[in-house]
Amino acid sequence: MTALLPTVLGAGAGTSYDVQAVRADFPVLGREVGGRPLVYLDNASSSHKPRQVLDAERTFVESHYSNVHRGVHTLSQEATDAYEAARDTVAAFLGAADPHEVVFTKNATEAYNLVAYSFGNARAGSRFALGPGDEVCVTEMEHHSNLVPWQMLCERTGATLRWIPLTDEGRLDLSDLDALVNERTKVLAFVHVSNILGTATPVETLVARARQVGAFVLLDGAQSAPHQVVDVQALGVDFFVATGHKMLAPSGIGVLWGRRELLDAMPPFMGGGSMIELVQMGGSTYAPAPERFEAGTPVISQAVALAAACDYLQEIGLDRITAHEQLLTGRLLEGLRGLDGVRVIGPDSLTSRGSAVSFAIEGVHPHDVGQSLDELGIAVRVGHHCAAPVCRRYGVPATTRASSYLYNTEGEIDALLEGITTVQRFWR
Amino acid sequence: MSTPASTESMYQEIILDHYRHPHHKGLRDPYDVEVHHVNPTCGDEVTLRVSVADGVVRDVSYDGQGCSISQASTSVMTDLVIGRQVEQALQTSEAFLALMQSRGTLDPDEDVLEDGIAFAGVSRYPARVKCALLGWMAWKDATAQALDTMDESTTTGGAA
Numbered sequence: 001m002t003a004l005l006p007t008v009l010g011a012g013a014g015t016s017y018d019v020q021a022v023r024a025d026f027p028v029l030g031r032e033v034g035g036r037p038l039v040y041l042d043n044a045s046s047s048h049k050p051r052q053v054l055d056a057e058r059t060f061v062e063s064h065y066s067n068v069h070r071g072v073h074t075l076s077q078e079a080t081d082a083y084e085a086a087r088d089t090v091a092a093f094l095g096a097a098d099p100h101e102v103v104f105t106k107n108a109t110e111a112y113n114l115v116a117y118s119f120g121n122a123r124a125g126s127r128f129a130l131g132p133g134d135e136v137c138v139t140e141m142e143h144h145s146n147l148v149p150w151q152m153l154c155e156r157t158g159a160t161l162r163w164i165p166l167t168d169e170g171r172l173d174l175s176d177l178d179a180l181v182n183e184r185t186k187v188l189a190f191v192h193v194s195n196i197l198g199t200a201t202p203v204e205t206l207v208a209r210a211r212q213v214g215a216f217v218l219l220d221g222a223q224s225a226p227h228q229v230v231d232v233q234a235l236g237v238d239f240f241v242a243t244g245h246k247m248l249a250p251s252g253i254g255v256l257w258g259r260r261e262l263l264d265a266m267p268p269f270m271g272g273g274s275m276i277e278l279v280q281m282g283g284s285t286y287a288p289a290p291e292r293f294e295a296g297t298p299v300i301s302q303a304v305a306l307a308a309a310c311d312y313l314q315e316i317g318l319d320r321i322t323a324h325e326q327l328l329t330g331r332l333l334e335g336l337r338g339l340d341g342v343r344v345i346g347p348d349s350l351t352s353r354g355s356a357v358s359f360a361i362e363g364v365h366p367h368d369v370g371q372s373l374d375e376l377g378i379a380v381r382v383g384h385h386c387a388a389p390v391c392r393r394y395g396v397p398a399t400t401r402a403s404s405y406l407y408n409t410e411g412e413i414d415a416l417l418e419g420i421t422t423v424q425r426f427w428r
Numbered sequence: 429m430s431t432p433a434s435t436e437s438m439y440q441e442i443i444l445d446h447y448r449h450p451h452h453k454g455l456r457d458p459y460d461v462e463v464h465h466v467n468p469t470c471g472d473e474v475t476l477r478v479s480v481a482d483g484v485v486r487d488v489s490y491d492g493q494g495c496s497i498s499q500a501s502t503s504v505m506t507d508l509v510i511g512r513q514v515e516q517a518l519q520t521s522e523a524f525l526a527l528m529q530s531r532g533t534l535d536p537d538e539d540v541l542e543d544g545i546a547f548a549g550v551s552r553y554p555a556r557v558k559c560a561l562l563g564w565m566a567w568k569d570a571t572a573q574a575l576d577t578m579d580e581s582t583t584t585g586g587a588a
Binding site for chain 2: 382
């Protein structure tokens with residue numbers, strides 16, 4: 001479908017990255033805020049959507065929409081085909097061996113909860129069951145969505161939660177890894193790229209340790225899948241989670257990838273229509289994955305839109321997007337280094353990091369920073385970024401976070417840096 | 429600041445003054461009740477103590493961390509309640525709440541809200557209204573607890 005091709009390809013693949021051509025695909029980037037051009041640097045929170053994604057969703061809803069996996073009429077079949085084609089696309093995007101390994105959820109949060117509740121539903125003696133003496137290990141920089149469900153699971157089952165601490169530089173402190181991930185560890189759940197610090201974690205090291213002790217591994221890819229090539233098989237994990245709205249798709253669609261052998265054996269999370277095999281008044285049996293975990297009418301048009309977003313990202317090329325973001329992140333880190341009274345919270349170099357950069361401005365509360373920048377048309381995120389323990393770890397109540405994506409420009413980074421000095425002058 | 433007027437109207441000089449030089453800040457004795465309130469969306473915190481006697485707010489002391497709006501609003505609140513009848517202070521708190529929920533449509537009464545009128549502009553920024561109410565809600569909570577405790581001790585005393 002040529003309509004889906006990003007405009008940037010008009011310049012020809014392999015040529016230099018044409019950010020203006022990318023921007024032309026995103027209608028919102030043309031608007032003003034407070035009389036100034038919008039500078040959108042809140043992508044780690046949520047990204048904008050290109051016309052190609054909006055068009056794909058609109059076309060589907062206007063011409064092919066119906067409920068899926070029910071009924072025999074034409075629209076029902078077309079909608080089912082589109083929904084399942086979306087699953088194929090997402091599976092290929094993540095490097096999955098089999099589309100049946102992709103479960104559509106409403107967001108990333110539901111995906112973590114799905115795994116945690118499924119394990120919690122396992123009968124005693126099952127390889128998924130947890131109890132007193134068992135352990136779950138996370139890291140100190142998890143988003144609340146990959147922390148609280150595990151805390152709740154431990155509370156329900158009597159298992160113990162452990163966490164890998166952070167170094168002053170915002171990296172994982174692996175000095176006690178062998179003690180923290182041990183033969184009692186049932187699950188190691190950790191973030192691929194931190195939403196607050198930008199840190200990319202050493203997946204290989206952690207997976208290797210988990211394999212030594214037989215722990216299941218869940219990787220939170222909410223901040224990696226939108227920005228870099230992901231190959232779930234090469235990563236060697238058991239579960240991988242992503243969310244649509246951070247990768248150019250609408251909100252309301254998330255993805256859980258899991259090894260088929262595991263998904264087919266895990267107990268269901270939610271019960272309802274679509275997830276069953278045989279229902280009798282005395283009890284039911286369950287469909288295999290992914291239907292087993294998609295109870296009720298699923299998020300249909302959002303799944304179609306997510307597939308269009310995957311196509312869009314791949315047409316541009318995830319490697320080229322990563323390289324563009326590294327350019328912007330490097331420029332931002334260098335600029336922040338040159339400002340007095342500004343402290344980066346997280347890795348200060350481009351080594352193993354994503355594009356989210358958190359910082360603190362001495363003497364100015366992040367809320368005031370964010371409000372003042374908004375007056376300049378600059379959108380950043382302020383707060384604890386759903387990672388409150390990280391703020392506590394670095395002794396700040398909150399941070400200001402700028403996070404760039406494929407459509408941001410060097411000029412926008414400069415506008416932010418200039419905005420920070422304006423903020424400093426006002427609050428001095 | 430060379431920014432558009434909206435910032436200037438939200439960050440009134442009065443707010444900035446209270447932020448830079450907060451009134452009645454610091455935790456003091458004696459007190460009847462101490463509460464700790466947080467704004468979970470931004471991590472702002474306030475620890476606040478009240479001392480109530482004979483229906484009068486004897487003292488309100490506090491410590492906390494937060495943005496200019498939450499800190500300045502708490503400072504203004506102490507000016508408006510300390511030394512007042514509890515009933516009158518609660519009415520003032522209702523007036524401030526109404527102002528903050530007005531989305532910029534209320535014309536505040538300076539006789540009632542004094543420096544609090546500076547927050548009229550903040551009410552146009554729904555994301556910041558919680559900041560402006562943090563200290564007030566903590567005070568209301570602490571005062572209600574203090575009054576409850578007094579009722580209980582009065583009841584107990586009466587029964588004895």
